[in-house]
Amino acid sequence: MDLDSTDLEILEALKADARTSFREIAKRLSVSPDTVGNRFERLRNEGLIIGSTVVLDPSKIGYTFIARFGINVRPAYSSQVLEQLIRFPSVIVASKLVGSHDLMAISVVKDMPHLWKLRDAILEMPYVEKMEVGIWIETMHLLPHLFII
Numbered sequence: 271m272d273l274d275s276t277d278l279e280i281l282e283a284l285k286a287d288a289r290t291s292f293r294e295i296a297k298r299l300s301v302s303p304d305t306v307g308n309r310f311e312r313l314r315n316e317g318l319i320i321g322s323t324v325v326l327d328p329s330k331i332g333y334t335f336i337a338r339f340g341i342n343v344r345p346a347y348s349s350q351v352l353e354q355l356i357r358f359p360s361v362i363v364a365s366k367l368v369g370s371h372d373l374m375a376i377s378v379v380k381d382m383p384h385l386w387k388l389r390d391a392i393l394e395m396p397y398v399e400k401m402e403v404g405i406w407i408e409t410m411h412l413l414p415h416l417f418i419i
């Protein structure tokens with residue numbers, strides 16, 4: 271998909287705050303609100319924009335750190351395990367990998383008992399053979415506006 275500077279500026283404005291009005295973006299870019307609206311619809315119809323959401327600060331609702339789970343599964347079952355992982359409420363990213371693990375899940379975690387509960391739940395899943403856990407401590411930033419396009 272070819273994106274020009276106007277498309278990129280619209281995307282940057284919406285990444286910073288998805289509630290920014292088309293009128294405000296248009297004013298910043300010196301274009302009409304209809305231009306912004308039409309381009310937004312085109313980007314959405316072409317599948318580049320797939321939604322908008324509210325990003326919460328996990329530390330404000332009781333989560334104290336982030337954990338990474340490197341998971342090895344029985345061959346040919348990574349898709350089934352991945353489908354189950356993405357249903358865990360605290361998992362914020364889950365993906366297949368190429369490397370030392372078959373899957374990776376990143377989760378926000380409330381405390382050590384919560385971490386052990388998540389670990390045990392993953393280890394009890396069918397086809398999971400082995401898992402490695404790592405944690406981030408003291409710093410927790412989720413910054414979707416920094417995602418590169």
